[in-house]
Amino acid sequence: MRILKYLFLLIGLLFIGVTVYIATQKGDFRVKQSAVIHTPRGVVFDYVNDYMNWETFGSWMTKEHGITFTYPAKTMGAGAQFNWDNGSDNGHMKTYFVKENDSIKQRGSFNGTTADVYWTLKDTIGGTKVTLEARGKMDLLTKISTFFSGGFSSIANDAFEKSLRNLDKTLTYEMKTYSIKVNGIVQRNSGFCLKQTVTCRINSLPRNIKIMMPKMLHFFKKNGLSMSGKPFILYERYDRANDIVTFSVCAPTREEIFITSGSEITSGAIVPFTCLKTTLTGDYSHLKEAWTKAENYIRDNGYTPNFAGKYSEVYIKTIDDVKQPSQWITEIHIPVFPKAVPASPTVTNTTVENTAQPAVTTPTTVTP
Incomplete structure (x- = not known):
């Protein structure tokens, strides 16, 4: 019994000693990883800049099952x-600063541990050099929970490395896998919608659509409205000569709604x-090619x-x-x-009657 008491006492002292040791270690950390992403810088920036995409490459997200993600109107x-x-x-993440196609600054928290997160993008041979860095301070529980797994910095370095590898894999495959099909002539039906219309430079169009579309969907959700179809963009004016586009982000409704x-x-x-309906299956970066293919089809097949x-x-x-x-x-x-449907040839039916009247010609009507 006495030996067991000493053993438990020794274990207790050891536990206290380890806890005190861990608690007295510096809580500050800095983690930094870089990788070459084999995709143009603008595409990488747009993908990382939208939190909706993080589920496809964040190592701490993709490996976990049962995670619930909550997104506001602005992502x-x-x-x-x-x-x-x-x-x-x-966890929670928020973006505080963005320099287009260059850098992003964010602040995140995970179970109470907070960190400033920095993304830096530079052109390099073969694609884009992406540097991911985090600086922060651990709380006591994080120090203790990560101590026996090699320490927080080691775990974070591994997570960053896997995330960048996932990002490269995702962009290389997902962005380059697409198809374009010209479906043919269809009829767009009438109806009602809610819309938001803006005018901007043509090169700002994709970014503005990405900002406005989530806001429209959030408006429907916030007001308990239901769409009667899929959201769409209407191009009110597309002036290449003056680099101006006016467009509306629209969502169809079952009836007219007054705002x-x-x-x-x-x-x-x-x-x-x-x-003329043309279908793109793939990322929006291929829309220009899809539009060109549709316009060529119209020209080559004699449509006006x-x-x-x-x-x-x-x-x-x-x-x-x-x-x-x-x-x-x-x-x-x-x-x-x-x-225009070609006029059908006239078919002459000659009927000879006993009264010897002149023949009667009856045209056959063909409905287009």
Whole structure:
């Protein structure tokens, strides 16, 4: 019995000693990892800048099952944020500074441990050199929980390395895997929608769409509204000569909804028209190629564009449906005039009657 008492006392003293040792260690940490991502810098920046994409490459997210992610209306750019929770662990991340295609500064917390996170992007041979760095301070529980696993810095370094590797793998495959199909002539039906219209430079169009679309979806959710179809973009004006585009982010509704004055969101009507439908399956970076293919099809097949109509992009499947960009589906609708149906030849039916009356000619009508 006495030996057991001494043994328990020794274990207790050892535990206290280890705890005191861990507690007296510096809580400050700095972790830094770099990797070459084999994708152009602008594409890497846009992907990292949007928290909605982090589930596809964050090592602490992809390896965990049962994590719940919560996203507000703004998920990219300065002021963007999101939360995650899997029951035992929880975290929060917010973006404080963004320099386009160059750097991002964020602040995150994980079970009480906070850190400033820095992303730096530089052009290099073969792609983009991405540097991910975190500086912060551990609380006591984090010191203790990570001590027996090699320390917090070792764990964080491993997580950063895996995340950058996942980012390269994701972008290399997901961004380069796509298909474009010209479906043919279809009819767009009439209806109602809510929309937000802005004018900007053409090169700012993709970024503004990424900002405005989540806001529109958040508006529907906040007000308990239901969409009667998929969200879409209407191009009101596309002026290449003056580098100006006016477009509307739209969401279809079952009935006309009136919005109080002063709101950025307004009511609108969907005008029916005949159009050429082209489908892009893949990331939005291939939209330019899809538009070009659709326009070439119109020219090569003798269709006439209907400039009185409005060009549109319909987002059939987005990041809200599936995280992998290679599986996103976007339809392009270009208004065209239907081809004239050739007049049918006249068929003469001659009927000879006993009264010897003149023959009667009856035309056969062919419905297009």
